Amino acid sequence: MLIQTLIILIVLIALAVPIAAALGWLGLTLQYMHSPMPLHRALGDMVWQTGTDFILVAIPMFVLLGEILLRAGITERMYDGIVKWLGWLPGGLMHSNIGSSALFAATSGSSVATAATIGTIAVPQIKKRHYNERLFLGTVAAGGTLGILIPPSINLILYGLLTDTSVPELYLAGFIPGFLLALLFMVTIVVVCVMRPGWGGERITVDWAERIRVLPALIPPIGIFLVVVGSIYAGIATPTEAASLGVVAAMVLAAWNRKLTLPMMRAAVEGTMRTTAMIMLIILAAVFLNFVLSVIGLTQALADFVTGLGLTPFQTMLLIVALLVILGCFMETLSMLLTIAPLITPIVVALGYDPVWFGILLMVILETALITPPIGINLYVVQGIRERGEMLDVMVGAAPFVLTMFAMIALLMAVPGLALWLPSLVY
């Protein structure tokens, strides 16, 4: 049954069948072959219940929030502001790429949007300031991945939904690893630029007066971050409510900048609805598939198979991480999260690990998947913005950051407290 499932899935995905259809038809086929009950009868009710779940309302809200900030020019000004603050470090603008990505990620939840936005603003600077092109492109691709981990992340909401884990707890757990990873990226840049001084581009000299002058450009994104995350932990709002507050705050900011126009909002909701419909169709299919998998006993079979290997919990964990990293090279992140989380998490918990900790670990692995060839969507996005040269440049440039992420994965496994300490203070 395991092998059969795997083969059907691989064939469907290799034929480039839309992921939602692949998961849905896998569910329908498996129930037809293995289930004594017509499980698809539940599909109408399931699609209605999941499709109107208040927790998931956070998805269009966070997407819309990012779209508004982007289209109101707030993100662009933020980048210019961060350049003034981080540009003095060895590696100059590359630190701004990471810093802006982290901050943009902290307000929206999308990795592609982060890489596309920061990339479009940053890439023209490579020639202007004589950076090493490969490394510079790598920072854009790597920075874009931070959106998955740094709260408020849509992916953490999905993980919480699929594994019955508390989303606020996951958000708290994501803080330290998220910002630590951003910091490690910056350390990587410094190390590379100290070893190869020619790669760091021209130094940018900015005086303090200039830095103070650009501060207002940083206030909006930080303010929105505080509204969204602050309201969750002040006990004022649930994640979905916080996302709604964020949308309204972003609209107020856009209005303040005289950018809140009907064409702007129309473009913003168009992008939002396109993304939402795409994500939701996959989620609905995945929820149905998971229901089928658990009824026909495949989830249990997989768990039995893993325990039957006779490995220690730590060895099993290593095996799981290795398999997921390899899988991440070939699979698209969202589909990977939706298929893997409900299957693997029960096994991990049975081994005695914390589901919150595993959620964070899984996010770092998914982030790695975004920039590991051959399938790493951020690599493609960055290459697409560049419009010339070879794909290989981006892959090579991103390689040091893949190593940094591996270090982060090892660090999280060695010191689970990185994720669990902050939630332990509150819960």
Place this chain on the structure above:
Amino acid sequence: MAPLVTFAERLSRWLAWAGGALIVFSALLVTVEVTLRKLFNISIGGADEISGYAFGVATSFALAFALFERAHIRVDAAYNLFPRWGKLAASLIGLALLVGFGVVVSYMAWGLVADTLQFGSRSITPMRTPLAIPQIPWLAGWLFFVVCGALIFVAALIAVLRGDPAQADRLIGIKSIDEQIEDEAPDLEDQGR
């Protein structure tokens, strides 16, 4: 055929805007609810329920738009190695499976709404919402998705048979990365940076 597809595409965009308006409305509603609850200790109640329905309807309204925009994720690792006819065949199969899944969901959703109407079902919440109100537009969105999918399929098939693979590709092919970036980071490039 072509005018029909163009009309359906325009309609799908309008529906997506309508869905987006529902999301913006939900954001405002929830903000008002949270503000009143915290500042004045007044609960208007039901904002979560209403925005849940709005979300369900908005999503189903946007399904067809996402289809026209070719936004449904497909993995192109093997696809890129296919010859041109292979890509078109894969795209036709993929679309048929996607719409087929939509047919199964719509059929079951139809049954759910029929039950709702027959029994006059209401939500098990203080609002006791008659479920037919949100469920009928929700079902309509799914049906529109299926109809648009069938239209696109036929239009693409005609294009293939006429020997116009470029047109078929515009309808059902996988979006190139440039097109995706155009979606995600619009306008910035035009500002001459």
